[in-house]
Amino acid sequence: MAGVLSDEIDxxxxxxxxxxxxYVPSDDEPYMNDAQQDYFRRLLLEWKKSILSAAAGTLTALQDGPIREPDLNDRASSETDWGIELRTRDRQRKLIAKIDSAMRRIDEGEYGYCEVTGEPIGLGRLIARPIATMTVEAQEAHxxxxxISRDM
Structure with missing residues (x-):
């Protein structure tokens, strides 16, 4: 899990x-002004472009041919690596849906505000996690x- 998260951060x-x-958004300006919205829109688009580029590389590598390792251990290792790579791409496919949702929220004027409380999420959190939909407090409560539901 840590490897997947570090890949996402990279x-x-x-x-x-x-x-x-x-330009980097700052607390010295009005929250979610046009410049900030444009910054996050461009960041989300670049993020999506990077993900799609990585996915294209994986697809190209998969199309180059099947794994033909003569040694069973090498073949098993290669298949495990491909399994991890494909799970990462699936996670990123889901991330693209979240990026598209964030872009929709920008277009509708809802970006940057908690979906639970309606309060501003905060620039620091959005810079670290541009797809955030809740404040830190609301996320922790969630x-x-x-x-608790899982433990019952």
Whole structure:
């Protein structure tokens, strides 16, 4: 799980580096003004582009041919690696749906506000996790309720 999360963070960091300009949203300006919305829209688009590019690379590698390792242990290792790669791509496919949802929220003027409380999520959280839909407090409460439900 940690490897998948670090892969997701790496792709997001790559998207940040690919963004043009030096603008970074700050607390010194009105929350979710046009410049901030444009920043997050461009960040989300770059993130999605990075994910799709990585997925295309995986698809190309898969089409190059089946795994033909002569040694059974090498073949098993290769198949395990491909399984992990395909699970990562599936996770990223789901992430693309969340990115598209965040872009829709920007278009509708709902981006940056908690879906539970309606309060601002906060720039720090959105910069770290641009697809966030809840404040840290609301997310923690949600996770506590989820844990209690699971434990019952």
């Amino acid at each position: 792709v997001l960091a790559k998207a940040r580096r690919a963004m043009p300009g030096d 996770e506590r309720r989820e844990k």
